[in-house]
Amino acid sequence: MAGGVSSHAIEAFQSHSYPNNFSYQQKLKKGLVRLVTKDFIGGNCLSRRDCSVIRSSASQTSVIDTLYSPSRGNTSERDTHKKSNEAALILIRHGESLWNEKNLFTGCVDVPLSKKGINEAIEAGKRISSIPVDLIFTSALIRAQMTAMLAMTHHRRRKVPIIMHNESEQAREWSQVFSEDTKKQSIPVIAAWQLNERMYGELQGLNKQETADRYGKEQVHEWRRSYDIPPPNGESLEMCAQRAVAYFRDQIEPQLLSGKNVMISAHGNSLRSIIMYLDKLTSQEVISLELSTGIPMLYIFKEGRFIRRGSPVGPAEAGVYAYTRGLALYKQRLDDMFQ
Numbered sequence: 434m435a436g437g438v439s440s441h442a443i444e445a446f447q448s449h450s451y452p453n454n455f456s457y458q459q460k461l462k463k464g465l466v467r468l469v470t471k472d473f474i475g476g477n478c479l480s481r482r483d484c485s486v487i488r489s490s491a492s493q494t495s496v497i498d499t500l501y502s503p504s505r506g507n508t509s510e511r512d513t514h515k516k517s518n519e520a521a522l523i524l525i526r527h528g529e530s531l532w533n534e535k536n537l538f539t540g541c542v543d544v545p546l547s548k549k550g551i552n553e554a555i556e557a558g559k560r561i562s563s564i565p566v567d568l569i570f571t572s573a574l575i576r577a578q579m580t581a582m583l584a585m586t587h588h589r590r591r592k593v594p595i596i597m598h599n600e601s602e603q604a605r606e607w608s609q610v611f612s613e614d615t616k617k618q619s620i621p622v623i624a625a626w627q628l629n630e631r632m633y634g635e636l637q638g639l640n641k642q643e644t645a646d647r648y649g650k651e652q653v654h655e656w657r658r659s660y661d662i663p664p665p666n667g668e669s670l671e672m673c674a675q676r677a678v679a680y681f682r683d684q685i686e687p688q689l690l691s692g693k694n695v696m697i698s699a700h701g702n703s704l705r706s707i708i709m710y711l712d713k714l715t716s717q718e719v720i721s722l723e724l725s726t727g728i729p730m731l732y733i734f735k736e737g738r739f740i741r742r743g744s745p746v747g748p749a750e751a752g753v754y755a756y757t758r759g760l761a762l763y764k765q766r767l768d769d770m771f772q
């Protein structure tokens with residue numbers, strides 16, 4: 434099923450061509466689309482009643498459009514943090530996955546978090562709970578998405594992260610939100626395959642220790658940490674950077690430039706490639722860059738530059754970040770809002 438919508442539902446929509454500006458309601462009335470009943474969209478059955486109450490109109494925009502556009506809230510809503518034309522960037526490698534737990538090469542295999550990984554994601558949420566987040570980018574893999582959603586359950590602003598479904602016109606239309614207030618209390622989550630973990634080729638599913646025993650420790654370290662040497666039929670870090678850093682520069686950096694505070698939940702290597710870009714590391718320096726699971730890193734984007742503001746080096750340092758004045762003001766407002 435494409436995008437979680439049954440082929441029947443897609444067929445029902447695609448069997449007619451109708452003017453794009455017709456709302457879903459108008460399409461229903463004109464019989465341009467059959468009622469989609471007992472079909473599942475994103476796992477929720479869209480009942481006949483739900484269909485009949487959908488009132489899409491030209492004036493309504495999807496969550497992503499409204500939430501993307503500058504806040505129309507009053508001054509108290511407008512984030513003090515944005516006035517200082519800096520933006521916070523949080524990077525977080527997903528919590529431990531079930532294959533990390535088994536010490537298997539994972540790459541683009543889509544495995545969930547382990548119990549420990551779930552706790553790491555929640556702990557990460559506590560560490561970033563007073564740092565502003567307006568937009569979340571994840572990879573297309575569940576371990577990164579679980580990490581983002583679990584972390585946000587502990588964010589003090591209590592906004593609701595909503596995964597955007599833009600895979601088709603129907604997905605966009607059927608996932609619209611029809612309340613301005615609700616939209617203001619939401620955070621768009623964009624899943625992008627470009628942020629996926631590097632594809633580990635023929636190592637995926639192999640045990641890391643057994644692989645080192647078979648091919649030698651040095652060879653496996655070279656595959657895992659070098660910049661331009663790929664694993665057998667897999668991606669080198671350089672190849673991973675070509676998609677991950679390109680996506681960061683094309684899709685994420687403009688959001689930071691517009692003052693949006695962003696969190697990226699991704700993977701050990703896709704984030705290593707992004708940090709290499711942010712910290713201007715050489716292909717030699719990046720070899721020693723290792724990221725722990727579930728430990729958030731904080732950058733401030735200001736005047737076109739990324740300044741790393743620290744991250745806890747270990748569980749002992751709970752959330753030790755060098756707050757900027759803007760971040761401190763945001764935290765103060767949270768203290769005032771939620772005594």
Ligand SMILES: O=C(O)[C@H](O)COP(=O)(O)O
Nearest residue numbers: 537538539540630657701
């Ligand atoms: O894909 C994997 O196996 C892990 O996410 C990262 O693996 P690595 O630490 O060997 O790069």
